[in-house]
Amino acid sequence: MTSASRPPTSSPLLDHSPASLPARSYYDPAWFEQEQQHLWAKTWIYAGRVSEFSAGTLSRRSIAGENLMVVSDSTGHLRAFHNTCRHRGSELCVAETQPFNGKVIRCPYHAWAYSASGALVSTAFGTPSDDFIKADHALFPAALKVWNGFVFLCLADEPPDFEPDLGAAILDNWPMKDLAVGHVFEKRLACNWKVFWENYNECLHCPGVHPLLSQRVPIYRKGLMAPNEARDWTPESAPVPALQDGADTWTLSGKLCGPAFPNLSAHERAEAHTFVTLYPSIYVVAHADYVRAVNVIPLSPEETLLRAEWLFLPATLAQPNFALSEVTDFATQVMIEDGQACEINQRGLKSSKFTHGRLMPEEFDVYGFQQWVLSHLPAEP
Numbered sequence: 001m002t003s004a005s006r007p008p009t010s011s012p013l014l015d016h017s018p019a020s021l022p023a024r025s026y027y028d029p030a031w032f033e034q035e036q037q038h039l040w041a042k043t044w045i046y047a048g049r050v051s052e053f054s055a056g057t058l059s060r061r062s063i064a065g066e067n068l069m070v071v072s073d074s075t076g077h078l079r080a081f082h083n084t085c086r087h088r089g090s091e092l093c094v095a096e097t098q099p100f101n102g103k104v105i106r107c108p109y110h111a112w113a114y115s116a117s118g119a120l121v122s123t124a125f126g127t128p129s130d131d132f133i134k135a136d137h138a139l140f141p142a143a144l145k146v147w148n149g150f151v152f153l154c155l156a157d158e159p160p161d162f163e164p165d166l167g168a169a170i171l172d173n174w175p176m177k178d179l180a181v182g183h184v185f186e187k188r189l190a191c192n193w194k195v196f197w198e199n200y201n202e203c204l205h206c207p208g209v210h211p212l213l214s215q216r217v218p219i220y221r222k223g224l225m226a227p228n229e230a231r232d233w234t235p236e237s238a239p240v241p242a243l244q245d246g247a248d249t250w251t252l253s254g255k256l257c258g259p260a261f262p263n264l265s266a267h268e269r270a271e272a273h274t275f276v277t278l279y280p281s282i283y284v285v286a287h288a289d290y291v292r293a294v295n296v297i298p299l300s301p302e303e304t305l306l307r308a309e310w311l312f313l314p315a316t317l318a319q320p321n322f323a324l325s326e327v328t329d330f331a332t333q334v335m336i337e338d339g340q341a342c343e344i345n346q347r348g349l350k351s352s353k354f355t356h357g358r359l360m361p362e363e364f365d366v367y368g369f370q371q372w373v374l375s376h377l378p379a380e381p
Contacts, residue, residue: 010235011228011233012226012228012229013229013231013361014360014364014367017358018358019357019359020358020359020366020370021356021370022356023349023350023351025192025194026194026346026349027302027346028301029301031301032301034378035298035376036065036298039373039376040063040064040280040298041063041156042155043154043156043160043279043280043376044159044160044162044278045153046278047080047152048070049149049151049181049309050149050151051149051180052151053070053076054076055075055076056099057072057097057098058072058097058098058099058100059072060083060094060096061080063153064155067083067091068080068081068155070144070151071118074102074103078144079116080144080153081139082139082141084139084140085107085109086120086137087107087126088109088110090108090109091108092114103115103116105139107124111125114139118139118141119135120135120137121134143156145159148176149177150282152278164276165276165278166277170276171274171286173268174264175261175263175313176291176311179291179312180317182290182312182316182317183324184307184310185306185307185308185332186306187305187336188303188305189339189343190343190346191303191304191342192304192349193280193296193297193298194369194373195342195346195349196296196306196339197279197280199338200338201365201366201368202225202362202363202365202366203223203224203225204223204363205341206221207221207222209338209340209341210338213337216254217242217244218240218241218243219242223362224362227239229362242273243272248260248288248289249272249288249290250273250287250330251330252329256288256289257316257322257323257327258312258313258315259289259313259315261288269288273286273287279369279372280296281295281296281297282296289316290316290327292310292311292331294306294309295307295309306335308331308335310324310328
């Protein structure tokens with residue numbers, strides 16, 4: 001589900017019903033491997049909040065089968081490297097997170113040592129010959145970018161531009177760097193990662209799959225994500241309220257869980273939920289009182305890990321009567337409902353009779369996502 005950053009001026013509906021991706025793209029190991037090599041290995045992938053990488057720690061991350069290491073030096077400055085020693089290839093960071101002195105990274109096998117910036121500083125008990133040049137044996141770097149307190153990694157030697165769908169400045173009025181993780185929800189889904197993203201990109205399923213959400217967001221009751229998707233919409237059409245009467249946010253009661261973020265514009269407050277998408281690994285939903293980030297992690301052709309984080313101001317979490325479940329239960333129910341729908345979808349895709357589907361004009365974002373996937377693959381696998 002998406003939302004625009006400003007009032008719409010045109011209809012996004014497709015003028016045709018295009019074919020969907022081939023069914024095998026959702027379960028074929030060869031197709032999955034092509035995506036890992038050409039898509040996941042060449043785009044920006046979410047790795048965690050800055051707060052997860054404490055000063056003086058090494059943290060292990062995996063992207064497209066590559067073992068990476070995020071280094072947070074003694075000052076908390078972050079860098080990323082391939083998690084392999086230049087001597088004989090030993091893993092350097094051997095735990096999910098481990099401490100180091102913030103200055104020297106030492107190989108646990110033969111004790112080669114590297115600075116926090118990746119330069120080789122010692123070969124320990126090995127004595128190099130004259131033809132060995134230390135400067136040529138630094139750690140292999142990986143690209144790292146911090147955006148609004150989110151850390152992203154990229155394996156590509158020449159990373160692409162970092163481009164959230166609504167622009168890098170879309171969350172500037174939210175106090176993103178000050179927010180703390182207050183809750184985490186994880187769920188393994190028996191579906192391909194693309195099935196989940198396609199579910200996210202349309203609301204034709206909302207009236208039947210999400211009764212609570214469709215009650216909270218009036219436009220969803222019509223199977224639409226935004227008013228300009230209606231067949232009779234024109235730029236002169238009256239605005240549609242973002243939330244049901246009496247509701248201010250996505251909580252069970254509809255009430256704010258704490259003080260509203262003070263710098264939001266009147267439009268941002270009225271819109272109530274701003275969706276920001278960063279394919280292929282994360283979307284962010286910003287409300288007036290909290291933010292939720294959902295990480296999509298492919299585990300295999302037919303298994304995906306969903307990891308959601310709820311972000312709050314520390315003052316909100318510190319309220320004496322703060323009811324965390326009042327906030328988290330709402331979206332958790334939505335994600336569980338989406339997960340069930342995605343698993344049903346995945347099972348049906350395996351039918352020998354189903355080779356591909358046809359998209360409806362309202363599924364313009366599904367079509368856009370599928371074209372984005374294909375644009376990263378050298379050819380149909």
